Amino acid sequence: MVKVPISHPPLPPLESGDRLSRAEFERRYAAMPQLRKAELIEGVVYVASPLHAQAHGKPHGSIMTWLGVYSAATPGLGCYDAPTVRLDANNEPQPDAVLRWEQGGQSRISADDYIEGAPELIAEIAASSASYDLHDKLRVYQRNGVQEYLVWRTYNQAIDWFYLDQGVYQTLVPGANGIYRSQQFPGLWLAAERLLAHDLAAVLDVLQQGINTPEHQAFVKQL
Template sequence: MISADTTSQLLTIPPLENGDKLTRAEFERRYHAMPNLKKAELIERVVYVASPVRAKTHGKPHSRIMTWLGTYEAATLGVETLDNTTVRLDADNEPQPDALLRIEQGGQSSITEDDYVEGAPELIVEIAASSASYDLHEKLKVYRRNQVQEYLVWRVYNILSKNCIKKRPLNSGGASPLSSY
């Protein structure tokens, strides 16, 4: 149960809104004050609040990605798959990718005492329907700068009305389609 003092404090903290320009500390303060908010990200100090997700254009592809990564994790010692987990990349960026894979010991990221991923995971995956332009531009730049090694974007809608998965090896700057459906 929330105390009267806590309720009063929560009411004085402004809500997160798309387009807000915030520090990471202020972003986290506001995010924690909105327990019903499921997903918000800070990219280059700009707040992005996610739209509700749909079954066929997000839920099903997301489930397939998690199955694939979970299978890989089960067969590969020392890696960890995480779902919709906040990543503290740097002072200006706190994304919440759909999925990620990290090396547990000796990788680029760690788990903080307050249970966040800090640093760049080895692989980040996004399911991109309404978020495609944002995932393929702003986030791509941030992930490249922070040395995420692999970035996989499943574009559920594309120009040809086909599903398309794009894999971006971020160290070379290129993009190669893995498959089209």
């Protein structure tokens, strides 16, 4: 008797607006190796459009450089570029940048090499205040305990930085000199105006000032 191989119908592609479980989302995402970025937020799929160079690619690179320099000066921290993060059963975002404790923090690396749990800091590049980064994702990050959340709105030329206080995000206010200072990571300073002007050298100079403070040095000694 000749055995006829059983054929399985192809998996439907991921499309924005699909409502899926996290397991089904991952199954379909794995079947689309050509897809660069898709997220599951509150059970709804968001597939990213092609990314613009000036509106996304360049700001993304600047944020990664800023966080990367800080993590290099702060043992025990890991800086990640657009990693998949399994937050809960209905949420699997792919943030633009993540800063997390490598050991003893809120998140861990799973056996299949994904971040599970809430990283300490997430940064996103968003088009404007209408973006879901400042609405649905903000609520998801707040609920899951992401300690700090930074959004660079490239069309509005604005930085939004939130920190978690008793389970609710509060807006971080820059100092008189326009420098943001992280509540979670001593010495993580951001010269927002220089970042918006794409003056990365000045941004890193201010960051180095933060790294050189006694607060950061004491922080490193505690690690």
